[in-house]
Amino acid sequence: MAPVPMPSALTFELLGKCSVTKARAATLILPHGPVPLPIFMPVATQASLKGLTPEQLEDQGCKLCLNNTYHLGLKPGQATLDAIGGAHKFQSWPHNILTDSGGFQMVSLLKLAKVTEEGVQFLSPHDGTPMLLTPEHSISLQNSIGSDIIMQLDDVIATTSPDLARMTEAMERSVRWLDRCIQAHKYPERQNLFCIIQGGLDLDLRRRCTAEMVARGTPGIAIGGLSGGEEKDAYCKVVDTCTGLLPEKKPRYVMGVGYPEDLVVSVALGADMFDCVWPTRTARFGNAITHQGVLNLRNAAYAEDFGPIEDGCECICCRSQEIGGLGITRAYIYHVTAKETVGAHLLTMHNVYYQLNLMKRVREAIMEDRYPAFLRKFFRQLHDDKSKYPNWAVDALRGVGVDLMSD
Amino acid sequence: MTDPASLSHLSDLPPEMLEFTILKSTTALAPRLGRVSLPGRKDILTPGFLGNTSRGAIPHISQDNFRKCVGLNGIYVPIEDFIEKMPHQTPPVFQINGSDPLRRFIALPKDRLLVLGARRNPPIPSPAANTNTEVALLTSVGFRSMSSEYYTAAARKLQPDIVVGLADIPFGQEAVGTRRKDKMSDRTETWMRDLIAKRNTIDKEESRYSIFAPILPIERDLQSWYLEHLVDDMADKIQGVGIYDSFLLDSLPEELHHLPRLSFDTPSSPQALLRQIDLGMDLFTVPFISDASDAGIALNFTFPAPRKFSDEPNSRQSLGIDMWQTEHALSMTTLTETCKCYACTKHHRAYIQHLLSAKEMLGWVLIQIHNHTILDSFFAGIRHSIENGTFEEDFTDFNAYYEPTLPEKTGQGPRVRGYQFKSADHGKPAKKNPKAFRQLNGEVKLHAIHGQQPNKKPEVGDMIDDAALVGLIDIEYMGPEIGVEGLDLKDHKA
Numbered sequence: 001m002a003p004v005p006m007p008s009a010l011t012f013e014l015l016g017k018c019s020v021t022k023a024r025a026a027t028l029i030l031p032h033g034p035v036p037l038p039i040f041m042p043v044a045t046q047a048s049l050k051g052l053t054p055e056q057l058e059d060q061g062c063k064l065c066l067n068n069t070y071h072l073g074l075k076p077g078q079a080t081l082d083a084i085g086g087a088h089k090f091q092s093w094p095h096n097i098l099t100d101s102g103g104f105q106m107v108s109l110l111k112l113a114k115v116t117e118e119g120v121q122f123l124s125p126h127d128g129t130p131m132l133l134t135p136e137h138s139i140s141l142q143n144s145i146g147s148d149i150i151m152q153l154d155d156v157i158a159t160t161s162p163d164l165a166r167m168t169e170a171m172e173r174s175v176r177w178l179d180r181c182i183q184a185h186k187y188p189e190r191q192n193l194f195c196i197i198q199g200g201l202d203l204d205l206r207r208r209c210t211a212e213m214v215a216r217g218t219p220g221i222a223i224g225g226l227s228g229g230e231e232k233d234a235y236c237k238v239v240d241t242c243t244g245l246l247p248e249k250k251p252r253y254v255m256g257v258g259y260p261e262d263l264v265v266s267v268a269l270g271a272d273m274f275d276c277v278w279p280t281r282t283a284r285f286g287n288a289i290t291h292q293g294v295l296n297l298r299n300a301a302y303a304e305d306f307g308p309i310e311d312g313c314e315c316i317c318c319r320s321q322e323i324g325g326l327g328i329t330r331a332y333i334y335h336v337t338a339k340e341t342v343g344a345h346l347l348t349m350h351n352v353y354y355q356l357n358l359m360k361r362v363r364e365a366i367m368e369d370r371y372p373a374f375l376r377k378f379f380r381q382l383h384d385d386k387s388k389y390p391n392w393a394v395d396a397l398r399g400v401g402v403d404l405m406s407d
Numbered sequence: 408m409t410d411p412a413s414l415s416h417l418s419d420l421p422p423e424m425l426e427f428t429i430l431k432s433t434t435a436l437a438p439r440l441g442r443v444s445l446p447g448r449k450d451i452l453t454p455g456f457l458g459n460t461s462r463g464a465i466p467h468i469s470q471d472n473f474r475k476c477v478g479l480n481g482i483y484v485p486i487e488d489f490i491e492k493m494p495h496q497t498p499p500v501f502q503i504n505g506s507d508p509l510r511r512f513i514a515l516p517k518d519r520l521l522v523l524g525a526r527r528n529p530p531i532p533s534p535a536a537n538t539n540t541e542v543a544l545l546t547s548v549g550f551r552s553m554s555s556e557y558y559t560a561a562a563r564k565l566q567p568d569i570v571v572g573l574a575d576i577p578f579g580q581e582a583v584g585t586r587r588k589d590k591m592s593d594r595t596e597t598w599m600r601d602l603i604a605k606r607n608t609i610d611k612e613e614s615r616y617s618i619f620a621p622i623l624p625i626e627r628d629l630q631s632w633y634l635e636h637l638v639d640d641m642a643d644k645i646q647g648v649g650i651y652d653s654f655l656l657d658s659l660p661e662e663l664h665h666l667p668r669l670s671f672d673t674p675s676s677p678q679a680l681l682r683q684i685d686l687g688m689d690l691f692t693v694p695f696i697s698d699a700s701d702a703g704i705a706l707n708f709t710f711p712a713p714r715k716f717s718d719e720p721n722s723r724q725s726l727g728i729d730m731w732q733t734e735h736a737l738s739m740t741t742l743t744e745t746c747k748c749y750a751c752t753k754h755h756r757a758y759i760q761h762l763l764s765a766k767e768m769l770g771w772v773l774i775q776i777h778n779h780t781i782l783d784s785f786f787a788g789i790r791h792s793i794e795n796g797t798f799e800e801d802f803t804d805f806n807a808y809y810e811p812t813l814p815e816k817t818g819q820g821p822r823v824r825g826y827q828f829k830s831a832d833h834g835k836p837a838k839k840n841p842k843a844f845r846q847l848n849g850e851v852k853l854h855a856i857h858g859q860q861p862n863k864k865p866e867v868g869d870m871i872d873d874a875a876l877v878g879l880i881d882i883e884y885m886g887p888e889i890g891v892e893g894l895d896l897k898d899h900k901a
C-alpha cells in the first residue's frame with residue numbers, strides 16, 4: 001500500500017549515515033525549532049523536570065522534552081490547559097514538547113485499568129469513579145496540550161506476555177485506534193502525530209503492524225511496547241526488524257529507552273529518538289551517570305572524594321569555578337543528597353547533560369562516519385574488560401557490522 | 408587617607424579586615440544606615456540580610472540559580488551542618504586542601520561574604536546541656552557536642568570571612584536561673600578569648616577571619632562582666648556583634664556602637680524585622696523566608712506599604728499569597744505585580760499552583776526565588792526610607808496596611824528533612840508530614856512501565872513505587888529517622 005500523504009508539521013533533514021551500521025544523523029525541524037537527531041528527550045512528567053527551571057533545562061542543551069498526557073489531564077486538567085493556551089505557555093517552555101497518549105501510564109499505574117475496543121477504562125485515582133480514555137479523548141487532550149509531537153493511543157501489553165492471541169488483538173486494535181486518532185486530530189498542521197508499532201516480541205506481528213502503520217503516513221513513527229523487562233536480545237531484534245521496514249525520511253522513536261548502552265546500540269540499529277525517566281529519577285537517589293557507569297554518590301566512599309561528579313564533564317556542576325562552572329564535587333553531592341532538594345537539582349542537571357552530550361557525540365561520530373570506532377571506545381570506557389561486555393550488545397552490533405570483540 | 412603615616416599604620420594591620428561604615432545614624436536605639444565591606448567581596452548595605460543556608464545552600468536554590476536568580480551578597484553557614492562525622496572521624500570539609508575550602512565546597516562565589524556560626528538559625532534545642540568547654544549541636548545524624556577548641560580550629564581551617572563567637576545559650580529552656588546565667592557569660596567570654604587567641608596564631612599573609620561577639624539574651628547586669636571585658640580587652644579585636652535579643656540593644660555598651668549588629672533574634676514577620684531595625688539592628692538572617700516558601704506562601708509586601716485605598720479603611724492586606732489555593736489555578740498573573748524576580752518575569756500563578764499541588768520540587772524553587780527577591784526589595788525600601796527620614800512614619804503605615812502575621816500554612820510542605828523538624832521541647836519530634844499516599848500494596852516493582860527499566864545493578868537499583876510515578880513523593884530523608892530514639896547519647900561526655 002502506498003503511503004497516503006498526511007499533513008505534517010515537521011521537516012526531516014537527513015545529514016549523514018554510518019557506512020557500516022544503520023545509524024543516521026539528522027535535523028528534525030519542529031514547530032518550536034530544530035532538534036538534532038539522534039536525540040534523548042528528558043521527561044518532565046508534570047510539566048516540570050525534577051525541580052529544574054525551564055532555563056536550567058535549556059542550559060543543559062535540551063530543546064525537546066516530554067510531558068505526560070495522563071498527568072496533565074489530571075492536573076492541571078484540560079479546561080485549564082485550554083484556558084491558558086497549552087503546555088508551552090503553562091510551563092513557559094519556548095522549545096518543543098512531545099506527549100504520550102496517556103494510555104500506557106494508565107495501564108501500568110492503575111492495576112484496575114481494563115482495555116476494550118472503545119478505549120481504556122480505569123478508576124479515577126482521585127475518587128474512584130469509573131473513567132474511560134478513548135483514542136479521541138487522548139488526541140483531544142494532546143490538542144489542548146499543544147505538544148509538537150503527539151502520540152496515538154495504543155493498546156499496550158507487556159512484551160513478555162505469552163498470550164499470542166491477546167498480542168495480536170492488541171496490535172490490530174492499535175492500528176484501528178491509529179485511524180481513530182488520525183480522524184480526531186484537529187491540528188495536523190501544527191502538531192505531529194506519531195503512530196506506535198506494536199506486536200510484542202513477535203517479529204511477524206511487528207512486520208504486519210509496521211506495514212499497516214507506515215501506510216497511514218504519519219509524520220513520524222514510534223516503536224512501542226518495549227522497555228518492559230524483555231530480554232535485550234529480543235528488544236534489539238524488534239528494533240532492527242522495524243527500522244528495516246521504515247521509510248528513510250521519517251524520524252523513528254523508540255519509547256522508554258534511556259540507558260547509555262541501550263541508546264548507542266539502538267542508534268546503530270537505526271533508531272533516532274529516545275525518552276526515559278531513569279536519568280532524572282535516579283538523580284534523586286544520588287545516582288550519577290558517567291562514562292564509567294553509574295555511581296551512587298550516597299555511598300560513603302564518596303564522602304571525601306573532592307573530584308567532580310565526572311572528570312572532564314562540562315556540565316555547569318562539574319566545570320571548575322575557574323572556568324565559570326560551580327565546581328561541585330562528589331563529596332558535596334554526598335553531603336546534600338536526600339537532605340536538601342538542591343542535591344537532586346544538581347545531579348539532575350549533570351545527568352541530563354550527560355545524556356544530551358552523549359547523543360551529541362554520537363551524532364558527530366555518525367556525521368564524520370566513525371560511529372563503529374565510537375562504539376568501541378564507548379564500551380571500552382564503560383567496561384574495563386571485554387569479558388564484561390553484555391552479550392546482547394555484542395550480538396546486536398555484530399548484526400549491523402561492528403564486532404566489539406575483534407580489535 | 409593618603410597620609411604616609413596612616414598608610415604605614417595600615418600595612419601593620421591584617422591584610423583583609425571587615426570594615427563597617429555608618430552612613431547615617433541619629434541617636435542610639437534608632438534606625439541607622441551602614442555598609443559592610445571587605446576587600447574582594449561585594450558590599451552589603453544595612454539594614455540588610457544574609458542568605459540562611461542549610462548544608463551549604465539556601466534551601467531549594469541550587470548554586471547556579473543562586474548566581475542567576477538571587478541577589479544576595481552574603482550567606483550565613485552553621486558549622487553543625489558539616490560535622491556529623493565528628494568525633495570519630497574528621498569531617499570531609501576539613502580534608503579539602505588549598506585556600507577557602509568551605510567556600511569552594513559549597514560553591515559560593517568568591518565575591519560573596521561568608522559568615523560562619525555554630526548553630527543553624529533558628530537552632531533546634533538540644534537535649535544535652537552545654538558544658539564549660541562544649542556546646543551541644545544537632546547534626547543530620549543526631550546530637551553532638553563541640554568544644555571551643557574544635558570550633559576555633561574549624562574557623563581557622565575553613566577561612567570564612569566572619570566567625571560568630573560561640574555563645575552559651577540553653578536553647579529551648581524556658582526558665583534560666585541566675586546561676587546558670589552567670590555561667591553563660593563566663594563561658595561565652597572564655598570562648599571569645601579562645602577565638603581571638605586562635606586568630607592571633609594565623610600568619611599575617613594568611614586570610615584572617617573577622618569576629619562577631621555574641622551578646623547574650625540575658626539582662627545586662629548578668630552579663631556585665633563579659634560586656635566589660637569585651638569593651639576593655641577585646642573591643643579592638645572584634646569586628647561586629649551577634650545579638651540574641653534585640654531588646655538588649657538598649658544595653659549594648661556605647662564603646663561597641665560602631666560595630667555592625669547581626670541579629671540572632673529570629674524575626675517572625677516583616678513587622679518584627681522593622682521593630683529590630685527601629686532599634687538599630689543592621690544585619691539579619693530571615694528564616695521566615697524559607698518557612699513561607701516551604702508552606703507554599705509567596706510573600707507579597709513592600710516597604711513603604713502602598714497607599715491605602717480610602718474606601719476600605721478597615722481591611723488589612725495579607726503579607727503573602729497562599730499558592731495552595733485553587734483560586735490561582737487559572738491565574739496568568741505574576742505573584743507580585745511589581746516583582747522583577749525570575750518566577751515573576753517568566754512564570755505565572757497558575758503554573759506555580761500546579762507545581763505545588765503536583766508536589767513538583769520546582770514549586771518551592773520558584774516561590775523561594777520570589778520570596779528572597781521580595782525581602783531584597785523590602786530592605787532596599789527600608790534603607791531608602793531611613794535615608795529620607797521617613798522610617799517611623801512608614802513603619803506606622805506598614806503596620807496599619809498589612810496583617811500583623813504571615814498567613815497560616817494550609818498545604819503540605821516539602822517532606823520535612825529528618826533533622827530539620829522544629830521541636831518545641833527536648834527531643835520530641837514535631838509532627839512530620841504523613842507518609843505519602845501509596846497504592847494498597849505499597850512498593851511494587853513495575854516492569855511494563857513507560858520509561859522504567861529494571862536495573863541490573865542492585866546497588867543503584869531504585870525501587871519505584873506508584874506514588875513516585877504519580878508525583879506524590881518528593882525528596883525524602885532516606886537515612887535513619889531521628890526521633891527520641893535517634894539521640895546519640897554515647898557521644899556526650901557526662
Ligand SMILES: [Zn+2]
Binds near residue numbers: 310318353
Ligand atoms: Zn557533570
Ligand SMILES: [Zn+2]
Binds near residue numbers: 750
Ligand atoms: Zn517575584
